[in-house]
Amino acid sequence: MSKVTIVGAGNMGRGIGSRLAGDKFQLQVLAPTVEHATGLADELGNGATAGGVDDPIEGEVVVLATPYDGALDFVSRRGADLTGKVVVDITNPVDWASFDRLVTPHDSSAAQEIAARLPPGVPVVKAFNTTFAGTLTSGEVSGQQLDVLIASDDEEAKRKVTQLVESAGMRPVDAGPLRRAQQLEHLGFLHMALQDSLGSGYGSAVKFVSP
Numbered sequence: 001m002s003k004v005t006i007v008g009a010g011n012m013g014r015g016i017g018s019r020l021a022g023d024k025f026q027l028q029v030l031a032p033t034v035e036h037a038t039g040l041a042d043e044l045g046n047g048a049t050a051g052g053v054d055d056p057i058e059g060e061v062v063v064l065a066t067p068y069d070g071a072l073d074f075v076s077r078r079g080a081d082l083t084g085k086v087v088v089d090i091t092n093p094v095d096w097a098s099f100d101r102l103v104t105p106h107d108s109s110a111a112q113e114i115a116a117r118l119p120p121g122v123p124v125v126k127a128f129n130t131t132f133a134g135t136l137t138s139g140e141v142s143g144q145q146l147d148v149l150i151a152s153d154d155e156e157a158k159r160k161v162t163q164l165v166e167s168a169g170m171r172p173v174d175a176g177p178l179r180r181a182q183q184l185e186h187l188g189f190l191h192m193a194l195q196d197s198l199g200s201g202y203g204s205a206v207k208f209v210s211p
C-alpha cells in the first residue's frame with residue numbers, strides 16, 4: 001500500500017483525503033493544529049494517522065493542502081525531510097486583498113516557487129488546483145468524473161501522481177511541464193472568479209470534453 005502524507009487538514013485536505021481513503025493508500029494527515037489533523041484522520045478512517053507539522057513525514061507522496069504561504073513555509077522548514085519524496089502542490093496563490101490577481105511573479109507560479117525552495121532533485125507536481133474541495137469530497141459533479149490536471153518536469157513523479165488520481169476514481173490529464181502551472185493557477189483563479197456567474201457555489205468542475 002503506498003503512503004501519502006497530506007499537509008493541511010482543511011477543505012482540500014478533506015477533499016483529497018476522501019478520494020484517497022480506502023485500502024489503496026495509507027494516509028497521514030499533518031497540520032499545525034494537531035486536533036484538526038486528528039479530527040480529519042478519524043473522519044477518513046482506514047487507519048489514517050495524524051500529527052503536527054514537525055513530525056516525521058511518512059508518505060512517499062506529500063500533498064501540500066495549505067495556503068500558498070503555508071506551503072512555502074513548510075517546504076522551507078522541512079525541505080531536507082522531503083528528499084526522495086514527490087511533493088504535490090495544489091495551491092492557487094490568489095491575492096485575497098484584491099481578488100484580482102495572483103501574488104506570484106508574472107513569469108512564475110506557486111509550483112515553481114515551491115520547487116525553487118526545495119533541495120535539488122525533489123520533484124514537484126502541480127495537481128488538484130482546478131478541482132474545488134466540495135467536489136473532491138463528493139467525487140463527482142452531476143454524475144461526471146472529475147478531471148485533475150497534472151504538470152511536472154519529472155516524468156516518474158508525474159506517473160506516480162497520475163496513478164494515484166486514476167486509482168482514486170478521477171481522470172488525470174497531462175498538462176505538460178511544471179511551467180504549465182502558471183496557466184493552471186490562472187485557470188484555478190478564473191474558476192473561482194466565475195462562481196457568481198455560474199451560480200454554482202463552488203460546486204462546479206473544470207472538465208475537458210473530447211470525442
Ligand SMILES: NC(=O)c1ccc[n+]([C@@H]2O[C@H](COP(=O)([O-])OP(=O)(O)OC[C@H]3O[C@@H](n4cnc5c(N)ncnc54)[C@H](OP(=O)(O)O)[C@@H]3O)[C@@H](O)[C@H]2O)c1
Nearest residue numbers: 008009010011012032033036065066067070091092132133
Ligand atoms: N478550497 C478549495 O476548493 C480549493 C480548490 C483548489 C485549490 N485550493 C488550494 O488548496 C489550498 C488549501 O485550501 P483549503 O481550502 O483546504 O484551506 P483551509 O481549509 O484553510 O486549510 C488550510 C490548512 O493548512 C494548514 N496550514 C496553514 N499554514 C500552514 C503551514 N505553514 N504549514 C502547514 N500547514 C499549514 C491549516 O492548519 P490548521 O488546521 O492548523 O489551521 C489548515 O489545516 C490553498 O492553497 C488553496 O488555494 C483550494
